[in-house]
Amino acid sequence: MTGARNLDKSATAEALGKTVAEKSELFQRYSYYAAFAQDAGYEQTADILMATARNEAECARQGLAHLLGEVDPVSFLDMAVAGEHVDRTDTYPELERLARSEGFDEIADYFRIVAEAEGKHENMLGLVRDALRHGQTLEGRTVAYSAVDMAQIMLPAQANVAGYVHGGDLMKLADNAAWVVACRHARKNAVTANVEEMNFHSRVKVGDLVLMRARITYAGRTSMEVRVDVRAEDLLSGRRVEALTAYFMTVALDAQGNPARVPPLIISTREEHKSYEEGRARYEAKRRARRP
Numbered sequence: 001m002t003g004a005r006n007l008d009k010s011a012t013a014e015a016l017g018k019t020v021a022e023k024s025e026l027f028q029r030y031s032y033y034a035a036f037a038q039d040a041g042y043e044q045t046a047d048i049l050m051a052t053a054r055n056e057a058e059c060a061r062q063g064l065a066h067l068l069g070e071v072d073p074v075s076f077l078d079m080a081v082a083g084e085h086v087d088r089t090d091t092y093p094e095l096e097r098l099a100r101s102e103g104f105d106e107i108a109d110y111f112r113i114v115a116e117a118e119g120k121h122e123n124m125l126g127l128v129r130d131a132l133r134h135g136q137t138l139e140g141r142t143v144a145y146s147a148v149d150m151a152q153i154m155l156p157a158q159a160n161v162a163g164y165v166h167g168g169d170l171m172k173l174a175d176n177a178a179w180v181v182a183c184r185h186a187r188k189n190a191v192t193a194n195v196e197e198m199n200f201h202s203r204v205k206v207g208d209l210v211l212m213r214a215r216i217t218y219a220g221r222t223s224m225e226v227r228v229d230v231r232a233e234d235l236l237s238g239r240r241v242e243a244l245t246a247y248f249m250t251v252a253l254d255a256q257g258n259p260a261r262v263p264p265l266i267i268s269t270r271e272e273h274k275s276y277e278e279g280r281a282r283y284e285a286k287r288r289a290r291r292p
């Protein structure tokens with residue numbers, strides 16, 4: 001990949017390292033700027049920032065490929081675990097102390113939260129590395145593994161005489177998206193057992209593009225909870241509105257139609273942890289209510 005010469009310790013390797021670091025940082029910055037711009041309603045700015053961010057990421061990826069050469073996941077993971085360890089034990093606790101000593105308590109708390117996140121990263125990456133070393137794979141799947149974003153255009157057959165889409169049709173689309181996520185997580189068929197906190201937020205009309213975003217929030221022994229957010233986009237104006245949100249509790253089934261075990265959910269972020277605990281609480285409450 002890098003020609004006959006040895007790249008190690010050359011000035012070119014150093015230049016590549018700098019380029020990768022710079023491009024990676026720009027990718028992050030532009031992505032965050034894009035998110036801020038999107039939240040503030042500057043859609044075109046957000047779009048162009050995001051396109052530029054993706055290009056920076058691609059430049060970083062190509063540079064890193066030159067630098068690393070052969071792909072060795074265990075050594076990648078070793079480097080990652082070591083870096084996360086230093087961040088957890090030194091870098092961020094030190095920054096927390098600094099911010100605290102200057103009286104910026106809120107920022108000090110932020111550094112503490114970052115250090116906690118680094119601990120989770122270290123733990124998770126270490127588990128994958130150790131499994132890989134022993135020729136095994138980790139039991140469990142992340143939220144991202146099964147997540148889906150689906151889209152469908154609304155046609156006259158789905159609407160009432162006033163041109164608004166039936167709530168039942170939206171529920172069906174949401175149920176479908178939840179089913180896809182449950183099947184993906186379990187790699188088994190699944191059925192919906194109950195739906196919680198279903199709320200319709202605004203009307204959807206014929207011709208709108210319905211966007212469904214579905215994410216697993218909780219996985220028990222055989223049950224999985226999936227949150228679905230449905231938005232409607234007016235294709236001509238580009239305006240998007242929240243249409244429906246709901247939590248679908250599903251049960252995985254084996255080939256005989258009996259409840260089947262599902263992989264545990266691997267939680268990576270604070271938000272995922274919060275959603276997991278809320279999902280578990282809904283699941284437990286439902287179970288208690290069913291008991292005679």
Ligand SMILES: [Fe+2]
Binds near residue numbers: 084087117118121
């Ligand atoms: Fe990290």
